Amino acid sequence: MELTKAGDYGFLGIMYLARQPEKRVVRLSEISENEDIPEKFLAKIFQSYTRSGLVKSHRGARGGFSMAKPAEKITVKDIMESVQGPIYLTRCLNEAESCERKDTCSLRKIWMKAQDHLTNLLEKKTLADLITS
Amino acid sequence: MELTKAGDYGFLGIMYLARQPEKRVVRLSEISENEDIPEKFLAKIFQSYTRSGLVKSHRGARGGFSMAKPAEKITVKDIMESVQGPIYLTRCLNEAESCERKDTCSLRKIWMKAQDHLTNLLEKKTLADLITS
């Protein structure tokens, strides 16, 4: 759940892109130089963004990436989940895993609540908030 | 930040101890058998608890661990931090590390807020809540 380095890089990268004139196609090399991020690593991250439909990729010469939708429509949670996968504070809240004491566990209830708060907040904030303030 | 396996085990372990009659001294082997936790691993965890003053250790024959203070006085955050160290959602909120954009970073502000909410919640819930409900 903790924001990993990939997550960090991911935010820097997509924020950079979102600050460009709309529809501008930006090469990864440009982003990676400006934000000081290993290019190949950034490539992987942007592949995730493409798959989640946050950015659009343009292959070939003069290719690169452009935003696929307005920054107002992209939440911090979207970005984070695109790079790091589903958000959960404890393993037992991960869909994939599970625990037999699931329904009675008092600790789980606390984590569940905490996680709900967290994801709500991350859903309210958008990429637009990140680049303007 | 995510609850690790050590964290999981730690909660199971201290909850077991807290459910015992007050001041009862319990051997690790008993806890580890009942909660199905590798004993030596649990030992490390309880060493942390002892250092943080959550439990009291008793060495030698008939030794073991007992609670050092009432379950009402121990928060979920105390337990978690004792085992896993300080709680932070992103590296840049970790005291140790730091970031030059610290003061202006809009992303950091969001994480800061999220983290405050989280730690508040974890401070309100106590070990007593965990074992009664």
Added chain:
DNA sequence: ATGTAAAAGATTATAAAAATCCTTTTGACC
């Protein structure tokens, strides 16, 4: 003194994250 149980430190094993490399595919432009 003897046996028992935790403390402490060292070591190993496993898993996740970070980073790099290589080959393939795609598209723009001449």
Added chain:
DNA sequence: GGTCAAAAGGATTTTTATAATCTTTTACAT
């Protein structure tokens, strides 16, 4: 159509963190 630039995809390596185990030392009860 051929060439070049850039992303896609897959494989591999490196690094770091977590999990688990082993050994030796220390404390204490009997």
